[in-house]
Amino acid sequence: xxxxxxxxxCVNYHTARATIxxxxxxxxxxxRASLHLVIVDNSIGDEDYATLQRTLEPSESALIKAPSxxxxxxxxxxxxxxxxxxxxxxxxxxxxxxxxxFPSSDFVQRLSQISTTEADVIAPAxxxxxxxxxxxxxxxxxxxxxxxxxxxxxxxHYAVSVAYQCLAAFKRALSRFRxxxxxxxxxxxxxxxxxxxxxxxxxRRYLRQAHFRPPGFLFxxxxxxxxxxxxHGLRIVYRPDLRVMHRCHATTGLIKSRRMVSFLKDSFDALxxxxxxxxxx
Numbered sequence: 001x002x003x004x005x006x007x008x009x010c011v012n013y014h015t016a017r018a019t020i021x022x023x024x025x026x027x028x029x030x031x032r033a034s035l036h037l038v039i040v041d042n043s044i045g046d047e048d049y050a051t052l053q054r055t056l057e058p059s060e061s062a063l064i065k066a067p068s069x070x071x072x073x074x075x076x077x078x079x080x081x082x083x084x085x086x087x088x089x090x091x092x093x094x095x096x097x098x099x100x101x102f103p104s105s106d107f108v109q110r111l112s113q114i115s116t117t118e119a120d121v122i123a124p125a126x127x128x129x130x131x132x133x134x135x136x137x138x139x140x141x142x143x144x145x146x147x148x149x150x151x152x153x154x155x156x157h158y159a160v161s162v163a164y165q166c167l168a169a170f171k172r173a174l175s176r177f178r179x180x181x182x183x184x185x186x187x188x189x190x191x192x193x194x195x196x197x198x199x200x201x202x203x204r205r206y207l208r209q210a211h212f213r214p215p216g217f218l219f220x221x222x223x224x225x226x227x228x229x230x231x232h233g234l235r236i237v238y239r240p241d242l243r244v245m246h247r248c249h250a251t252t253g254l255i256k257s258r259r260m261v262s263f264l265k266d267s268f269d270a271l272x273x274x275x276x277x278x279x280x281x
Contacts, residue, residue, distance in 0.1 A: 003086060003087070007035070010022055011042060011072050013069065014044075020051075022101065030108070037061040041064065042071075092203060119239070122201035123194075124242035125242060125244070126245075129248075140190075195226075195238070197225075199244050206229070210234065215274045223275075
């Protein structure tokens, strides 16, 4: 098996403009031949697909129309099957939101120099554009079942979940006035429990030993990846020397709808049943 060293999967859901910005950001990089962009269009209808088809260069990218909205990791699994059908064996397989950009043109070069023996999953620095705060590491240590139960309860009550989202937004606004807790550049790599889901870099061992088939229509991708790695003895490493920028809420919005909150509740229920049912805490 051969193919590009790096495959970047962008999951598009009615976000064609953001996806095109990501594509244009990647085109400015040297070593572009080392990377191939795969876009999975999860959108309902054909408008986004037609827009992307008119814009993308087929030699630099692949556009795949999903049969339905497969969800974030469902789309990743669909893209991985497409990669395998082309008999590609990438060193790194990235799953990304569309609202990501690259502050430096050497991202591909830096990543290609990292051996898959150093990490099975990489959590790069994901910098929120509006605040400068690094969203990684998502979780340094494993979540307890008691904390998971709190989230299950919170997402069972829409008013409570909205209050929590408003407090989180207020906290993010305050973070503009203080330095990031995870300054990028100088910090050393750090092994962590879970990476932020907006941009996750998977190595060959994860692709061969684990999978992207979560229980149910999942939104808790971070915990799912943490548990997959825990189950298979794989290492997740935070690498602040790899930086991307994140324009938050381009996909889901600031305050989630009742339907989205219901999906979150179902996701935490599924995670609890799959990974935490045997825990006492």
